[in-house]
Amino acid sequence: MVKRSIKSGKGISTAIGAVFFTLIVIVAFVTIWTINSYETRYQDVKTKMTEWDTQRISENLYIRSVENSAPSGYNLTLTVDNNGGALVNIARIYVYDQTDHTLKIYDPKSGTGDGFVNGTINTGEVNHHIAVKGTPLSSTRTYRIILATDKGRQFSYSYPPPSGGDGGGGYALILSDDQDNFQYASGTMTSFKAAFVKPPSTDHTLYRILMNNTTPRTIIFDPNCTMLQIQGAVGAITIRFVVSNQTQPPTQSINPTPFVSQTLGPFDSQYLYFGSNTVGGNEWQDEPVKKDYYLVGYVLYFKYQGETEIRNISLPAITQELK
Numbered sequence: 001m002v003k004r005s006i007k008s009g010k011g012i013s014t015a016i017g018a019v020f021f022t023l024i025v026i027v028a029f030v031t032i033w034t035i036n037s038y039e040t041r042y043q044d045v046k047t048k049m050t051e052w053d054t055q056r057i058s059e060n061l062y063i064r065s066v067e068n069s070a071p072s073g074y075n076l077t078l079t080v081d082n083n084g085g086a087l088v089n090i091a092r093i094y095v096y097d098q099t100d101h102t103l104k105i106y107d108p109k110s111g112t113g114d115g116f117v118n119g120t121i122n123t124g125e126v127n128h129h130i131a132v133k134g135t136p137l138s139s140t141r142t143y144r145i146i147l148a149t150d151k152g153r154q155f156s157y158s159y160p161p162p163s164g165g166d167g168g169g170g171y172a173l174i175l176s177d178d179q180d181n182f183q184y185a186s187g188t189m190t191s192f193k194a195a196f197v198k199p200p201s202t203d204h205t206l207y208r209i210l211m212n213n214t215t216p217r218t219i220i221f222d223p224n225c226t227m228l229q230i231q232g233a234v235g236a237i238t239i240r241f242v243v244s245n246q247t248q249p250p251t252q253s254i255n256p257t258p259f260v261s262q263t264l265g266p267f268d269s270q271y272l273y274f275g276s277n278t279v280g281g282n283e284w285q286d287e288p289v290k291k292d293y294y295l296v297g298y299v300l301y302f303k304y305q306g307e308t309e310i311r312n313i314s315l316p317a318i319t320q321e322l323k
Contacts, residue, residue: 057295057317057319058084058086058317059084059086059151059153059316060082060155061082061083061084061088061121061149061153061155062083062155062171063079063147063155063157064079064081064127065078065079066078066079066137066145066159067079068137070132071131073133074117074132075135075136076134076136076137077129077130077131077132078093078129078130078132078145078147078157079128079129080129080147081125081126081127081128081174082122082123082124082128082177083124083171083316084316084317085123085175085182085315085316085319086319087120087121087123088120088121089119089120089149089150090108090119090147090148090150091108091148091149092105092107092148093105093132093145093147093148094106094144094146094148095134095137095143095145096143096144097141097142097143098141098144099140099142100141104134106133106134115132115133115134116131117130118131123175124174124177124212126214137159142158143158143159144156144157144159145157171214172214172215172219172311173211173212173213173264173300174211174212174214174315175209175210175212176210176269177212179194180192180194181209182194182195182196182209182210182296183195183207184205184208185206185249185250186201186249187201187250189249190249191249192208195207195320196319196321197320197323198320198321199322200288200289200290201289202289203250203287204250204275204284204287205275205284206243206247206249206250206256206275207227207240207275208271208273208274209271209298209315210269211270211272211300212268213265213266213267213268213269213270214267215267216267217266217304218264218265218266218304219302219303220263220264220302220304220305221242221261221272221301221302222301222302222303222310223241223242223259223261223280223301224241224242224279225241225272225274225299225300225301225302226240226241226242226274226298227239227241227242227274227296227297227298228297228298228299229288229294229295229296229320230296230297231288231290231292231293231294232293235292236288236290238285238286238288239277239285240274240275240277241259241274241276241277241279241280241281241285242272242274243256243258243259243273243274244256244257244258244260244262245262245271245273247273250275250284255282255284256273256281256282256283256284257282258276258281259276272300288322290322291323292321292322293320293321294320294322295318295319295320296318296319296320297316297318298315299312300313
């Protein structure tokens with residue numbers, strides 16, 4: 001009788017232990033699954049925020065002018081250039097009267113009330129017109145006009161513009177408003193493709209950008225023109241130098257043609273090519289092989305025809321994804 005009780009107690013203990021062990025395994029599994037789920041969500045959010053930040057950094061607007069003339073039903077026209085590497089959506093326009101310290105706010109127009117239309121500006125687009133229905137500007141007052149984008153950037157203009165200039169600050173060279181304004185060719189490719197999203201590669205890569213000369217003067221490019229490909233915000237930097245526009249899409253047997261000089265006429269457009277690892281060189285710069293987001297910037301050195309002074313200008317960064 002005693003022996004049977006002992007055996008029965010051992011059986012109950014074993015069963016209870018098995019139940020506890022099973023519960024521990026289940027809890028551990030659920031905990032690991034929960035942690036992995038939160039980690040996956042975190043990485044998704046981090047990736048989206050990185051993409052948002054790079055697009056935000058790429059925004060760059062230049063307000064050419066603000067005028068008290070507009071299509072019927074509107075009062076103001078803002079003429080804007082998108083000199084950045086991303087499409088820009090205007091979320092709000094602020095008009096601050098610096099004379100009597102009052103503020104007017106205009107949102108995208110809805111119905112018959114005040115507001116603005118045509119607030120989406122394509123990459124590289126120039127002379128874009130935003131029409132505002134609101135209060136006309138007085139010639140006896142001074143204003144600060146601010147464009148706020150949907151990504152939180154702000155770009156301002158002084159009205160009336162300072163004597164001897166305009167309210168925004170101009171650029172002699174800008175990226176053209178064209179779907180083929182940033183391209184690449186590599187490996188056995190015989191034609192160029194858009195470079196905003198491309199696979200990483202161990203092949204030699206030739207990049208090109210379509211530039212606009214916004215001035216009435218002839219521009220002559222210098223061999224020091226540089227392309228910077230920056231991984232993430234503060235990652236590794238790949239540097240390429242300008243090459244001749246006679247350079248062919250690269251193969252293993254073709255080297256880039258060294259750059260000597262290239263001329264861009266008044267108000268004209270033309271491609272600049274980048275591929276060399278040295279100034280005026282004829283050897284290819286290696287392409288990054290890591291999948292990531294990159295900021296692609298250009299520092300362009302040039303002079304106006306008839307002058308000896310070399311100038312330089314930095315283009316706003318373009319967002320590129322290697323995937």
